[in-house]
Amino acid sequence: MLLxxxxxxxxxxxxxxxxxxxxxxxIKDYVDDYEIDKIGNIIVHKKGMKNGPKLLLAAHMxxxxxxxxxxxxxxxxxxxxxxxxDKRVLVSKRVNIGKNKIPGVIGAKPIxxxxxxxxxxxxxxxxxxxxxxxxxxxxxEKLIKIGDxxxxxxxxxxxxxxxxxxxxxxxxxGCSILxxxxxxxxxxxxxxxxxVMEEVGLRGAGPAAFKVNPDISIILEGTTCADLSDIDEHLxxxxxxxxxAISLIDKTTYFDKELRKLLVNVAKENNINFQYRKTSVxxxxxxxxxxxxxxxxxxxxxxxxxxxHSPINVMNKLDYEDTSKLLExxxxxxxxxxxx
Amino acid sequence: xxxxNDLLKSLVRTFxxxxxxxxxxxxxxxxIKDYVDEMEIDTLxxxxxxxxxxxxxxxxxxxxxxxxLMITDIDKxxxxxxxxxxxxxxxxxxxxxxxxDNGIVGIISNEKIDDKNxxxxxxxxxxxxxxxxxxxxxxxxxxxxxxxxxxxxVDESRITSGCLDDRIGCYVMIETLKxxxxxxxxxxxxxxxxxxxxxxxxxxxxxxxxxxxxxxxDVTKTGDTPKAERFAVGLGKGTAIxxxxxxxxxxxxxxxxxxxxxxxxxxxxxxxxxxxGGTDSGAIHLTREGVPSGVISIPTRYIHSSNETIxxxxxxxxxxxxxxxxxxxxxx
Numbered sequence: 001m002l003l004x005x006x007x008x009x010x011x012x013x014x015x016x017x018x019x020x021x022x023x024x025x026x027i028k029d030y031v032d033d034y035e036i037d038k039i040g041n042i043i044v045h046k047k048g049m050k051n052g053p054k055l056l057l058a059a060h061m062x063x064x065x066x067x068x069x070x071x072x073x074x075x076x077x078x079x080x081x082x083x084x085x086d087k088r089v090l091v092s093k094r095v096n097i098g099k100n101k102i103p104g105v106i107g108a109k110p111i112x113x114x115x116x117x118x119x120x121x122x123x124x125x126x127x128x129x130x131x132x133x134x135x136x137x138x139x140x141e142k143l144i145k146i147g148d149x150x151x152x153x154x155x156x157x158x159x160x161x162x163x164x165x166x167x168x169x170x171x172x173x174g175c176s177i178l179x180x181x182x183x184x185x186x187x188x189x190x191x192x193x194x195x196v197m198e199e200v201g202l203r204g205a206g207p208a209a210f211k212v213n214p215d216i217s218i219i220l221e222g223t224t225c226a227d228l229s230d231i232d233e234h235l236x237x238x239x240x241x242x243x244x245a246i247s248l249i250d251k252t253t254y255f256d257k258e259l260r261k262l263l264v265n266v267a268k269e270n271n272i273n274f275q276y277r278k279t280s281v282x283x284x285x286x287x288x289x290x291x292x293x294x295x296x297x298x299x300x301x302x303x304x305x306x307x308x309h310s311p312i313n314v315m316n317k318l319d320y321e322d323t324s325k326l327l328e329x330x331x332x333x334x335x336x337x338x339x340x
Numbered sequence: 341x342x343x344x345n346d347l348l349k350s351l352v353r354t355f356x357x358x359x360x361x362x363x364x365x366x367x368x369x370x371x372i373k374d375y376v377d378e379m380e381i382d383t384l385x386x387x388x389x390x391x392x393x394x395x396x397x398x399x400x401x402x403x404x405x406x407x408x409l410m411i412t413d414i415d416k417x418x419x420x421x422x423x424x425x426x427x428x429x430x431x432x433x434x435x436x437x438x439x440x441d442n443g444i445v446g447i448i449s450n451e452k453i454d455d456k457n458x459x460x461x462x463x464x465x466x467x468x469x470x471x472x473x474x475x476x477x478x479x480x481x482x483x484x485x486x487x488x489x490x491x492x493x494v495d496e497s498r499i500t501s502g503c504l505d506d507r508i509g510c511y512v513m514i515e516t517l518k519x520x521x522x523x524x525x526x527x528x529x530x531x532x533x534x535x536x537x538x539x540x541x542x543x544x545x546x547x548x549x550x551x552x553x554x555x556x557x558d559v560t561k562t563g564d565t566p567k568a569e570r571f572a573v574g575l576g577k578g579t580a581i582x583x584x585x586x587x588x589x590x591x592x593x594x595x596x597x598x599x600x601x602x603x604x605x606x607x608x609x610x611x612x613x614x615x616x617g618g619t620d621s622g623a624i625h626l627t628r629e630g631v632p633s634g635v636i637s638i639p640t641r642y643i644h645s646s647n648e649t650i651x652x653x654x655x656x657x658x659x660x661x662x663x664x665x666x667x668x669x670x671x672x
């Protein structure tokens with residue numbers, strides 16, 4: 001299954017090759033041109049009979065993760081984070097390190113030995129280490145190098161009522177929707193970019209958009225979901241099962257009003273569940289794309305993901321399917337002249 | 341020079357929060373159309389007005405947008421929740437009246453909170469007098485934006501109003517345009533969008549224009565109030581020539597031209613060295629291969645409140661300075 005393969009691949013920012021290879025393999029027979037640009041983005045052109053505005057669809061390939069920063073005499077590994085990770089989620093997690101995916105576990109001083117004030121606070125990165133089962137620096141160095149990427153070890157599991165647990169749903173879910181769209185027999189002329197290094201500051205999207213120079217971009221994302229019962233209703237950024245989340249404003253973009261209204265109308269006309277992304281925190285590739293050169297219009301559609309930026313993202317399959325469906329109907333509307 | 345109160349009043353009363361600059365842009369188009377050679381509205385909504393000349397391409401930028409609040413949630417009792425569009429202070433927002441594009445007026449108030457220092461926007465709501473969710477939804481949609489309701493006050497020397505940031509910059513640009521008979525330089529007056537969200541409109545419009553020189557016109561704060569943070573700029577002490585802020589270090593030659601011009605023409609001015617804040621020149625000067633850029637600032641007290649306060653004389657000096665500066669050859 002595509003989403004399983006995508007989420008189980010390693011692709012921490014700057015190290016997206018595994019994900020990129022899967023994507024290229026999936027799309028190459030369905031698109032007219034594709035290239036890997038100088039910093040690793042895949043840029044795709046699917047020619048279509050119907051021309052409209054120059055449209056770019058964007059999803060990022062990278063995920064948050066860790067990197068080896070030091071190896072101790074004991075053989076234990078110190079690390080830093082790549083992208084925004086809540087350090088409270090790190091302790092006691094399984095990870096894979098480097099190209100050979102050496103398994104390890106993130107450990108810390110056991111609770112018995114922690115001082116009372118240490119127990120009250122989240123463990124700092126300095127207090128955490130990765131254990132790969134070695135007893136000396138020499139042994140570890142045979143397997144691991146400083147600078148090796150570290151990925152969460154978390155398999156794809158379907159559970160409960162249409163839910164999926166995996167790592168890296170942000171943004172393999174966007175990649176998956178985009179791949180399926182490119183594989184379909186849509187007749188619109190489209191550009192797509194699978195971008196690198198979004199999680200470290202929307203870096204890949206700039207060069208990709210510079211090359212394509214789109215009129216309109218649609219960003220496909222996995223976004224933060226806060227639907228736990230003790231959170232006030234107005235602070236629930238998105239809710240699982242309430243459909244695709246349509247962005248209003250975030251730290252990097254005031255999403256185009258006309259594009260948003262058109263999208264909402266398409267959802268309403270077709271009875272597709274949707275919700276607004278009720279928070280203005282965070283950002284996505286749109287932030288880089290819409291300010292490039294002379295500027296362009298952007299919109300973002302996201303699949304809500306609980307526990308985002310952790311090893312156990314959770315999403316609802318129906319939200320995914322509705323996002324896919326909404327995107328296709330939206331494209332039809334745009335190419336039928338919905339946007340001047 | 342007669343101070344054009346009617347123009348400034350209509351500028352500050354026009355609803356145009358960041359990302360929603362249509363109304364103010366229309367007003368400005370009508371105001372300047374007889375004084376420019378060509379006008380264009382770009383993709384993000386910047387208004388680019390050109391007064392042709394054979395000399396250097398100069399981009400003059402003032403932002404049209406104002407800070408606002410965007411509705412993110414409507415509860416069962418008809419109260420609205422919101423997020424900020426630009427720099428909205430929770431403390432300054434309490435008990436402010438707000439107005440939406442459709443004229444609906446609301447009041448911002450707060451949940452009971454024990455420690456006001458911990459006040460965040462998420463503790464505030466807007467009351468538009470709706471009985472329930474349905475009634476509220478008949479009037480307001482999620483994604484709608486409102487701004488502080490604005491009262492314009494003027495006496496012999498000063499003006500107090502919301503939204504002077506940066507409609508006063510727009511005013512200075514409009515009045516300068518009206519007073520320019522002809523120009524040697526090729527002037528692009530750009531009324532920019534989304535400055536309050538991080539200097540966005542200036543970035544894309546500067547890319548398009550590819551200017552030789554950039555000049556932003558914006559407000560700056562003052563340090564002349566009781567126990568204010570130390571800052572040399574004061575109301576009534578002249579137009580402010582910026583040396584630096586958080587977004588730009590003004591090109592020394594642009595700064596020197598401004599100072600020389602002020603001195604030669606006996607224009608009252610003061611120097612501005614600001615530790616925080618930024619303006620359109622922050623984006624312009626980094627465009628393409630780089631653009632020498634400067635800023636003319638209008639000293640303003642109580643920025644981002646509904647009582648922003650300026651001196652008319654400082655505004656008039658800013659207009660004269662801009663007009664005279666634009667006559668320079670800018671041969672660096």
